Amino acid sequence: MPTQRLLLLPGDGVGPEIFAALEPVIAWVQSSMDLEVSRAQCGYGAWLAQKETLPRRVLAEAMASDAVLFGSEDNEAFSSLPPSERPASALLELRQTMGVFANLRPIRVARSLVDNSPLKPEVVEGADLVIVRELLGGLYFGTPRGVETLADGRRRGVDSLVYFSDEIERVARAAFELARTRRSKLCSVDKGNVLASGALWRDVVAAMGRAEYPDVELSHMYVDNCAMQLVRRPTQFDVIVTENTFGDILSDCAAMISGSLGMLPSASLSAPDASGRRRGLYEPIHGSAPDIAGKNLANPIGTVSSLALALEHSLHAPELASRLNAAIDGVLDAGIRTRDLGGDGSTGTREMARAIADRLPLSQPA
Known part of the structure; x- marks a missing residue:
């Protein structure tokens, strides 16, 4: 080599x-x-x-x-x-x-650090998961974006949450493949009940699961529920895949599992x-x-x-x-x-x- x-x-x-x-x-x-x-x-x-x-x-x-x-x-x-x-x-x-x-x-969670987590030991013991975050799309890169002053003197800030189906497919594929090397469980996280980009995310990931990864147990969860479940019962998760902003927030939330x-x-x-x-x-x-x-x-x-x-x-x-x-x-x-x-x-x-x-x-x- x-x-x-x-x-x-x-x-x-x-x-x-x-x-x-x-x-x-x-x-x-x-x-x-x-x-x-x-x-x-x-x-x-x-x-x-x-x-x-x-x-x-x-x-x-x-x-x-x-x-x-x-x-x-x-x-x-x-x-x-x-x-x-x-x-x-x-x-x-x-x-x-x-x-x-x-x-x-x-x-x-390291065995010796179970008591260091702010969560109860019986909640975090055995937690072992990976969050796969899409890193190049969504709010952090979408356009138009910026801050402008309107005619009436008010200021307006604009960020665009944009995803294309191929961007979703490539990160979902990485997550499905990772899940295959672990416990073959993948939870896809979105906000499809409110956001159009979230509805597209769920459609694309679900179609990939049916067509290409029937051996991986796929579930879907809204991001607010996922945040709650991470502190309620983190051991239920194996691999989580989600978009850029949600992944940024959820991974910091999940960091407290380890203490x-x-x-x-x-x-x-x-x-x-x-x-x-x-x-x-x-x-x-x-x-x-x-x-x-x-x-x-x-x-x-x-x-x-x-x-x-x-x-x-x-x-x-x-x-x-x-x-x-x-x-x-x-x-x-x-x-x-x-x-x-x-x-x-x-x-x-x-x-x-x-x-x-x-x-x-x-x-x-x-």
Whole structure:
């Protein structure tokens, strides 16, 4: 197999300190496989230096990489600028240019963290689900959009919720295929009783289920009910597929099943090209957390787990992914906790990253 290429984009907020703490973990991965690792700047820091949130050179490097590991982006840093002068989001441009339409957000409760969830242990124990979020359509990309001042002085903001049948089909197919590798249960979430786009979503997914995936148990649920069911009985779900905005909200809601946003990774995948290669963008879902940036408080597990997803889906190293996940479980089973997991403050970003690195096996796979 040719050399694999991984691009690290720490970004803003807590991203740089998490990536710096994870250098021993990255070094272990490099020593275990033929992997070329590069680093670049994007986000607010890049804008300060170059007046671009995503420099063209960095975008070209991302397109040439097998996987991109992204830290976080501090869009609030631009809040002092007038809306018309705010630069484009580096993350949204990366997603769109890389064509990563299927966002996978695994939600799993570690045995040793059942009591950390704000939900009752008997509710969350055994929860293991994946939310597949459509990432390139809907409100975040639909047109027309913008803010305008009307003749009577009122201001109006417009966003367009637009979906095409082929956009729904490709993300639904990714979700159906994922469900086949798990428990063969797929719940499609929409708001088809109110939204035309939701009615189309349900029609398309239902038709695909009947025609192509009769072996997958397909159910449908309105998004408000799904939000309730995630906190009422999360173990009922295996794979959830939904549109962009709903997926954004539901995945953060589901994060509390595990007890902390800092625990959760994500993988955003493109369609396979002619050679079968899929571009992958991997990131923790916790955001930039500027209030704790630089204080050695951020939980690095979401980023480590995102790296494990990159090893599994883009870098053709599932055995290394398993070893990395086992090291995370070992740390948690040993009772090591960052503050967001109920720790006493003695374990911060650096200490947690070192504890994970110390549990990685010395012997390397063949």
